[in-house]
Amino acid sequence: MAPPPSTAQKSPSPSQPSGKSEVSDLKLQLRQLAGSRAPGADDSKRDLFKRVISYMTVGIDVSAAFSEMVMCSATSDIVLKKMCYLYVGNYARCHPDLALLTINFLQKDCRDEDPMIRGLALRSLCSLRVPNLVEYLVAPLGSGLKDGSSYVRMVAALGVLKLYHISAATCFDSDFPVMLKSLMLTDPDAQVVANCLLVLQEIWNLEANKSEEASREREALLSKQIIYYLLNRIKEFNEWAQCLILELVSKYIPSDSNDIFDIMNLLEDRLQHANGAVVLATIKVFLHLTMSMNDVHQQVYERLKAPLLTLVGSGSSEQSYAVLSHLHLLVMRAPMLFSSDYKHFYCQFSDPSYVKKLKLEMLTAIANESNTYEIVTELCEYAGNVDVPIARESIRAVGKIALQQYDVNAIVDRLLQFLEMEKDYITAETLVLVKDLLRKYPQWSHDCIAVVGNISSKNVQEPKAKAALIWMLGEYSQDMPDAPYILESLIENWDEENAAEVRLHLLTAAMKCFFKRPPETQKALGAALAAGQADTHQDVHDRALLYYRLLQYDVSVAERVVNPPKQAVSVFADTQSSEVKDRIFDEFNSLSVVYQKPSYMFTDKEHRGPFEFSEEMGNLSLGQESMDNTPRYDESDKDLLLGTSEKEENGAPSANGSTASGYSAPHDYNSSLVSLSSQTRPEPATSDPSLPKHSSHGNIAIDDLLGLGVPAAPTTPPLSLNPKAALDPGTFQRKWGQLVISISQECSIDPQGVAVLTTPQALIRHMQASSIQCIASGGQSPNFKFFFFAQKDDKSPSYFLVECIISTAAGKAQVKVKADDASASEAFFALFQSALSKFGML
Amino acid sequence: MITQFFVLSQRGDNIVFRDYRGEVPKGSAEIFFRKVKFWKEDEEEEAPPVFNVDGVNYIHVKVAGLFFVATTRVNVSPSLVLELLQRIARVTKDYLGILNEDSLRKNFVLVYELLDEVIDFGYPQTTSTEVLKSYVFNEPIVVDAARMPPLGPASMFMQGTKRMPGTAVTKSVVATEPGGRKREEIFVDIIEKISVTFSSSGYILTSEIDGTIQMKSYLTGNPEIRLALNEELSIGRGGGSVYDYRSSAGGGVVILDDCNFHESVRLDSFDVDRTLTLIPSDGEFAVMNYRMTQEFKPPFRVNALIEEAGQLKAEVIIKVRADFSASVTANTITVQMPVPTYTARVSFELESGAVGQTADFKEGAKRLEWSLKKIVGGAEHTLRAKLTFSQESHGNITREAGPVNMNFTIPMYNASKLQVRYLQIAKKSPSYNPYRWVRYVTQSNSYVARL
Structure with missing residues (x-):
């Protein structure tokens, strides 16, 4: 056979011309062989095909031989066929006209009696990626999905996905998603089931932002029925399909704790799998399921230590790195x-x-x-x-x-x-x-200074270290006898000091030293200030000037400014916020963990993977710093806000993924939920007439007692809200994704309210008094966006979720309500509206 | 889900290149290679297995000097892709017998055929050599094994003992032998990587064994196999007392911290009699991985010493004693020790009558390297070296040198004492008696003695 070219083809070198002559030579030989039925012709064809493909691999364009390759493809030799398919798949997209040539023989092969040929031909047909050929795909795909051979069905399922990427409309018009769904629930072959699942996942995930139906379909994949159907068969699937299913299960919201324990018991032995990907996917399920059960969550940590450590020890260094990142x-x-x-x-x-x-x-x-x-x-x-x-x-x-x-x-x-x-x-x-x-x-200064004082500044070259040394010289000049002289010699070499950081520190240290030991330092300080004012670096120049003028004004004031008594630093700022860490944790078993960055920082949004959050809430920066410790999202990007609201109007309100992104995971294991629900919120002041009267049943009781006529009484629903309702952002997001809108209405906002609404916080505080909590907010005047929630006060976990977009310019609020118990949403909306209408009337 | 898969040679040439989804620009292989070759980020000199350039994630493993790379824009599970790449390498090896640049180049069409079935539209489909057999039609072109440098843990058997049929581990699962009939045989290898750190006074600071029971079956008809391990094997620390001595007929007490199993392994009777039942599929796979931190006797004692010997001079003495039975021989041993950076010259003094030993001063890395072809159990070897410095040492010289690191392979030895008591193959006929090879080997992972 032809030896594959052994040198790189990236830049054609003199010894390796562009390959043009080789290609035309190949064309000629292929043409000669095309019709040949001579014995041994297949062997020569194989050799030629191999050469073509080896050129293709190294990047030489051999598309010129397209028609010759197709001519030679009429063969019963399966190895030849496969090479031909590979070739055609590689070039069809850039040569759609030529691709048309292949349709005929591929279609014919799709009807071959050998299931392997049918499968191969169907796969190649779908891989052509030529838009104007989609009409030829529909019929073979349809029969492929019904084929008697599981191999063909497997290929056909993925073929649907390929078709979707060429022409989504054709895919939907032919009803393929529906067929896949029924195949997924009925096919005896596990790989067919797995392929159907992954295709449906990818399609609905991409469609979910466009249509509500698609997002419902996506949620439907997470139904208890489907999850248990897959879990009960999990051992029939190969390890890769198991990973797929486990990833799906990690998004599932269990109905109760029995549900959780059933799943965990079912999956317990997956932790002993030799494939690290299976183990990590299982761990993700365990961690996410037990999020709200702190003691069990902690047990899970204990349980997963051993398998993770074993995985770190076995396998290649690359594999153990991936596992270690998760550990x-x-x-x-x-x-x-x-x-x-x-x-x-x-x-x-x-x-x-x-x-x-x-x-x-x-x-x-x-x-x-x-x-x-x-x-x-x-x-x-x-x-x-x-x-x-x-x-x-x-x-x-x-x-x-x-x-x-x-x-x-x-x-x-x-x-x-x-x-x-x-x-x-x-x-x-x-x-x-x-x-x-x-x-x-600071109490250690004595010991440290003794040693630091012995270090020759000549041996310290790195700017950071030099700056640190100079800082210490300034700070502890009273304890270091040589400090003024070391500083002096450093100042003498001012011009050789390249790092501005060091020169800045030198200025400050000279000042500090001067305050403590004026006679010894005066000369050095003078030199430093002069050099600093002549410095080309703006910051250095400015600082020198500032010091100079301060000293001119009043030395004691200068000392108070430059060297005030310091408090010991108790905590150094953490480089990564806990919100970012939580986000990474939600994306367990993904690249986010390896990069130590949430996915939005390194991936464009259409590639974030199945069931990823849409940016509607996903890009809100999660902020825990809100008042009253209420978990709350802070949306600061105004453009983003507008962008999402526009999309909402296009009719995709449930574009939220179901990802549990934004769990407020307990950092200590004393149950964050408990602390949330027990924290004190400003209770509605009953004496305040401007507050809504239905904010809690306590209020209503008092109203009744006093026999006060409540103006809104006829419309007041018999609904009371739990003033201490708690909901973590993750659950909120999932619920928002699952529930349908029960009310969508516009309300007006009092001009007084508009005047008060300069920051989101004002409204949040106001609504809180009515037992309506804010979980996320953002925006700047004149546009604000809030996500609220409230809970019925009858201890049932029945929540109301609200999206509220306020335009202060128009004095309008666009309110969307979703509710666990849709029948109560009218009553809730009345309550919400009444609370909102009172905003600003203090 | 991945977008592309490719294999690059050490020089960066594409050997195999497959684009499944067309979502990543064409030059990705070149971008990858440049990035890896000239990695300099975060003070690290070695590219991590996973990195991101302009929104494209590059995930790679190095096997047999080749880069197996996947690219994707999706936030995938890194473990899944790395396992997949490793598995592709293994399946390819099962087919080609030997995996290296030459065998890949000769068989790239077969590799494309494999890749077509292993991954479809970026999603892994199957990596089972057994399943793939029915879809792959190219015959492997077998490269000459003898000329190849040894690769991977399995190849060590080729040098160690004469009892091993050297060609077996490099045999393709599909190629038939010249005789026509395939030889019925099965290999079970117990491979242990040990990590030990000795303190300067010779104490064991940490020790760990990472073991794997690897199987490679050439049996036709997929008979069921029973693999019996030590009777007194417990898993999970605290699962039984070490001092609970009973008859040692079962192979002795072994306490594993943890283990995991290949998915084909059934553990029905594992709790009762420590027997694994499985129907081995074709090709090489790990039946069981295990980890042990229970104390064990390290195979080598290492003592190293550095002392100043006058101005600008120092002496190094490294002693290695083999603490195992004389019937066992360790091979390809290297001992390395970093010396102070201002070391200018080194003269070595090997023991008298030393055979197969060399000592060398790697000037660039400022490191002593002592290699020994073999060490017989019970033997002790010493290396003396005289260092000459280019400047005066200040401070503590032992802080400027070391630690000593040792690499070795010991065939027919395992530190954990985990044993295969028997290997039973379900008989198809009375005359059916395939060859069974159970082999043990211990390798150093991180074997360090501090000064």
């Missing part, structure tokens, strides 16, 4: 549950550095009183590591542990030992850490 996520969420497993996170010699980095972070997180000594001892071993980035990372880890511990005594000693190692990068990292440590524990 990392869990450790970061609940470090105390892993505090006795610290030895598993020690770095191994053979670990790639991306694995070591994860392990160092885990060790840092789980360090507590019981294991700090061991962990820090281990980390100190890595500090001398030949792998410099890891050595640096280890030192940082020691520092972080020191900052999060109460007993830092031993750790400070170790850090100071690092300084004695006299390796530049170790010294540099350590200086930065000692600085942070001193900001938190």
Whole structure:
């Protein structure tokens, strides 16, 4: 056979011309063989086809031989057929006219008596990706779905998806989704079922933003009936299909705790699967199902440790990295549950550095009183590591542990030992850490300063470290005899200092030193201020000027500004907000975990995967900082807000995915739900006449007692709301996705209300007084958007969900209500409207 | 769901390239290769298996010096794609016998045929060698095994002992042998990777065994197989006392922390008599993976010492003692030790009469490398080295050197004492008696002695 070209074809080199002559040569040979029935002709064809495909692989365009290839395709040799199909599939899209040539023989093959040929031909037919050929697909696909061979049905199911991507209209017009659904529920072959499921998932997921029916269909895949139908057969599916099903199950909302335990018992043995993807998908199901059951949730963490650790140990380093990333996520969420497993996170010699980095972070997180000594001892071993980035990372880890511990005594000693190692990068990292440590524990200054004072500033070159050293010189100049002189020599070399960061610190340190030891520093400070004012860097220049003028004005004022008494820093800002972390946790078993970023940060929206959130709520930045600790979303992007509201008007209100994105997961295991429901909210002040009268049954009772005539009495429904209703964002989103709109109406807003509505908070507080809680809000004047919820006060979990879009310019509010109990929604709406109408009438 | 799959050689050439969905621009293979080749992000020198460039996710595994890569725009499960890539490599190996650049280039049409069935429109369909057999028609072109460098854990049997039929593990599942009939045989390999860290005083700081029972079956007719493990095998720590001694006829007490199984394994009688039942499918697969942190006797004791010996000089002594029976021989041993960066020259002193030993100073990496062809059980070997420094050392010299790291392979030895008591094959006829090979091997994963 022809040897495949062994050199890269990316840039045609002199020895490897563009391949034109080869292609025309191939064409000629193919043409000669086309009609030949001579013995051995198939063998020569095979050789030629192989050459064509090898050119194709390396990127040479061999589409010129299209018609010759098609001519040669009339053969019974299945290997030849397959190569031909591969070729045709590769070039059909760019040569639609030529693709038409192949339709004939592919259609014929779709009717072949060999199921394998039928399947192959159907697959190739659907893979042509040529829009004007779709009419030829419908009939073969229809019969393919009904074929007696499961192989053909399997191929046909995916063929429907391919057709959908070429022409969605044709796909729907031919009723293929309906056929797939019934096939999914009846086919005896597990792979056919799995393919139907994945096709329906992809189609409904892409359609859900366009039509309400599609989003209903998508929700229907999550019905109890379908979930149990798939779960009960789970062992018939191969491991890949199991992953698909498990991913679906993780989106399922169980009806009660029995439901949860049934599913978990059914899936328990999946945790012993050798395929890491199956195990992780199972874990996702377990974690999501038990979100609201804290004790069980914690048991799940305990249960999944062992299988995850085993997966980390088996398999290739790439596979264990993927698993370790997930373990990392869990450790970061609940470090105390892993505090006795610290030895598993020690770095191994053979670990790639991306694995070591994860392990160092885990060790840092789980360090507590019981294991700090061991962990820090281990980390100190890595500090001398030949792998410099890891050595640096280890030192940082020691520092972080020191900052999060109460007993830092031993750790400070170790850090100071690092300084004695006299390796530049170790010294540099350590200086930065000692600085942070001193900001938190000023009481250690004495020990640290003694050692830091011995460091020659000439050995410190990295800007960050230099800045740290200079900061310490300024801050502790009274304790370091040489401080003014070291600063002076540094200032003398002002022009050689490239980093503005260092020059800024130098200015401030010179000032601080001056306040403490004026006679010794005066000269140096003068030099620094002069150099600073001549500096080309704007910040440096400005700061020097500021200091200069401050000093001119009043030295004691300058001291109060530049060196005020400091409080020790208690907590350093975390780099990642807990909202982002929660979002990543919701996207468990996806790339988000590996990247440590939620998917919206690295993926365009149409690719976020099945059952992903539509951006309607998905892009709201989750904010927990709201008043009264109410979990609330903060929508800050005005354009986004408008964009979504437009889409809503197109008739896709339930575009929310059902993803449980935005769980407010308990960080401590003392039940966040309990804390939510027990927290105190401003109770409606009964004496306040401007407050709605139906806000709680307590109010109504008092009204009745006093015999007060409530103006709105005739329309007042016998509905009272739970003033302490609680709902986590995840459940809200799922419910919003599942329920249909029961009321959609426009109400007007009082001009006084408009005047008060400068920030969303005003309305949120107002509605809260009527037992209507806000879960997400956003926007800027004149457009605001809110998501509210309320709960019936009869202890049934019957919720009302409201989307409220307010345009203050028009004085209008567009209100959509969804309710667990639709019959009560009229009553609720009246209540909501009455509360809203009173807004601003204080 | 993936968009493309491709295999690149070490030089970045496309060996196989398949686009399933056309959602990623054409130059992806080149973008991937450049990124991996010149990786410099987050202070790391090695590209992680998963990264994102302009919204395209590149997921890869390295097998036999080749890159197996998948691209996607979707937020997929990284584990799923990595497992899938690894499985594609394994299925390809099952077919070709040997997996390397040469065999792939010779058989790329067959690989395309496989890929067509393994993945459809980006979704994995089947990776079972057994199932795929009925869809794949190309005959593999077998490359010469003898000229190939050893690959993967299985190949170590080729060098170790004479009892092993060396060609078996490199045999394709579909190729028939010259004799016409296929040889009925089954291989069960117990492969253990051990990690041990010794403190400077010789204490064991951490130790762990990651083991796998790997099977490769060439049996026709899919007979059922029973694989019996140690009777006194417990899983999960605290699942039984180590001191509860009974007869050791069952292979001794083994306590595993945890294990997992291939999906074809039935565990009906596992709780009763520690027997695994399965119908092995064609091709190579892991029957069981396990992990053990129970204390075990490490096969080697390593002692290393560095001492200053006058101005600008230091002496290194590394001692290795084999703590296993004399009937067992470890092979391809290398011992590495980083030395202070200001080391200029090193002179070595091997023990008198040393055979098959070499010692070398890797100047670029500032590392001593000592390799030994083999070490017989019970033996002890020593290396002495004299270092000359280009500048005076300051501070503690032991903090500037080490730790010592050791690599080795020990055939017919397993540290965990996990055993296959018997391997029973359901008989089709009285004369049916296939070859059965049960083999043990231990490899170092991370074997480190601190100074």
